[in-house]
Amino acid sequence: MEFQEMKQQLYELISQKKLVSATISQPRKKSAELKRVKLKPVEIKGQYHIQLEYQYERVLKHHNIPLENFYPNLEELFLHFRQFHGQFTDRTIQVQLTKKNKVFWKEEKTNTLKEVSLSHNRKKNYILDESGTYPFLVRLGVQTPEGKIKKQKYDKFRQINRFLEFIDDSLEYLPKNEQIRIIDFGSGKSYLTFALYHYLKIEKGLDIKVTGLDLKKEVIEECNKIAKDLEYDNLEFLVGDISDYNDEKSVDMVVTLHACDVATDMALARAVKWGAKVILSVPCCQHELNRQLHAPALEIMTQHGIIKERFAALATDSIRAEILKLAGYDVQLMEFIDMEHTPKNILIRAYYTGRKPGVKEIEQYKAFVEFLSAQPFLQNELKEYLPLGKP
Ligand SMILES: C[S@@+](CC[C@H](N)C(=O)[O-])C[C@H]1O[C@@H](n2cnc3c(N)ncnc32)[C@H](O)[C@@H]1O
Structure with a gap:
């Protein structure tokens, strides 16, 4: 022929x-x-x-x-x-x-x-198409060089896609004609951080600067190497503790995915102080309230360790949502991945609106924490930003 x-x-x-x-x-x-x-x-x-x-x-x-x-x-x-x-x-x-x-x-x-x-x-509204090959997913070992998603990484692929859907929904809340500053706290191996960079910078062409922060030095070194190889120039990874990270004047979007226990609260507190327009946070292993919780009326539940732990986790996320509302955010708690029915599967989505809370909301919040004998770390971190009066 x-x-x-x-x-x-x-x-x-x-x-x-x-x-x-x-x-x-x-x-x-x-x-x-x-x-x-x-x-x-x-x-x-x-x-x-x-x-x-x-x-x-x-x-x-x-x-x-x-x-x-x-x-x-x-x-x-x-x-x-x-x-x-x-x-x-x-x-x-x-x-x-x-x-x-x-x-x-x-x-x-x-x-x-x-x-x-x-x-x-897109299949199933996926933002990353299963038939595409994405250099960052290949480098992170989610895809083979030929673009096949590795069997054991399929859940990760779905999780990344789900997070990108939330990122996509948030775009309208981000600044339009200036660089968008984004921080991923507790970025770990940084699947999400790379995905976010790929989607917003490479696919959408937005002017962004992204930082991933984590305690683990070796992991951060590896992430920086990958970012350099991929020529992701506005993506950097830093070793550090969230609670010491005070270098920024203003940040537009803060994300956290499974940052352990009060690390999530530290991240939320920083986000509020910077006036972040968008917060996306999937908390993880909350222990704080589990230790404090004392509510005799709930003893039928809390006598069982497993129930107490789950209840404490759900109450913690409800408290976080309320605190963000009191700080001027419009907040929803949403299911993150449809197959994982655990408290770890709740995503806190908050968009800054500047709305002042009403007296009823403030009183409801106070009554709830008092009922549980809770002293939320986040409330303490943000005491100057919340209309709760003197304790
Ligand atoms: C469960 S991993 C999640 C990693 C990544 N976000 C993901 O979902 O693949 C939690 C990460 O948070 C980091 N971390 C926990 N506390 C932290 C803190 N105070 N400051 C910075 N990073 C923290 C840990 O080192 C760990 O890498």
């Missing part, structure tokens, strides 16, 4: 709307920045398009081309690449080209017809 004929045959199948997905790879120049391009059909405003996902060393770009304009793109792709692997509804096709464009064409009919999915970009 001739080179020209090969392209026309592929285009013929694509124009018959038989393409399920394809990958064009093996750059003719080894040093090329663009490593491979994935193709799939998508429907946009009722019109059939071919989506091209350009996979560069560190960046992904998407272009959607109406089917009738697609042939020049296909020609262009074969100027840069020598390998094609395509899944069509009724066959798979593998093409290998030599440097001089001699064609090796291998075709296999499939027994059952494959379905074409025209959903645009």
Whole structure:
């Protein structure tokens, strides 16, 4: 088969709307920045398009081309690449080209017809598409270099996606024409921090500066190395304790994911003091209230250690939400991941509105903490910011 004929045959199948997905790879120049391009059909405003996902060393770009304009793109792709692997509804096709464009064409009919999915970009509203390859996910070991999500990392992938959905919903609350300052407290291995950077900077093109802070020196060193390799210039990781981190004048978004016990409260307190517009926090292992809790009327519950622990955790998050409301935030407690029904699965989402709390809200809060004999760390940290009067 001739080179020209090969392209026309592929285009013929694509124009018959038989393409399920394809990958064009093996750059003719080894040093090329663009490593491979994935193709799939998508429907946009009722019109059939071919989506091209350009996979560069560190960046992904998407272009959607109406089917009738697609042939020049296909020609262009074969100027840069020598390998094609395509899944069509009724066959798979593998093409290998030599440097001089001699064609090796291998075709296999499939027994059952494959379905074409025209959903645009995302499965199950995922922000990171399962069929995409994301350099940061490869570096963090969530995906293989070929873009396959590792089986044991699938929950992490879902968790990252879920967090990105919350980030996406928060965008309207962030500053528009200035750099957005973001801090991830207790960033640990920093899956989330990298995801956040990828999404806001690489995909959305926003001007952001992100810092991840954690106590663990080795983990932070590794994260800084990965950020440098990926050329994520406005992403830095620092070793430090949240309670000593006072270097910032103002921060727009504070996130914490499973920062242990009162580390979450330290992060929330810092966020409020900086006037952060957005706070997203999934707390973890709350012990503080469990130690303080004394409410004879609740003894039927609290006599059981496991119930007391869960009750204390839920009451702690309710108290956190109330304190943030008293500090001028609009707050919701939401389910983080739909399969994990534990108190660790609650996300506190707070947007700053500056609304002053009413007398009833203030009294309700006071009555609740008094009833539990609670002395919340967060309340103490924020005493100058809350309208609670003198203790
Ligand atoms: C359970 S890990 C979660 C890591 C990461 N956010 C995630 O979800 O993958 C909690 C992290 O919080 C960090 N941490 C706990 N207390 C801290 C503090 N006071 N200051 C800074 N980091 C803290 C720990 O070192 C740990 O890496």
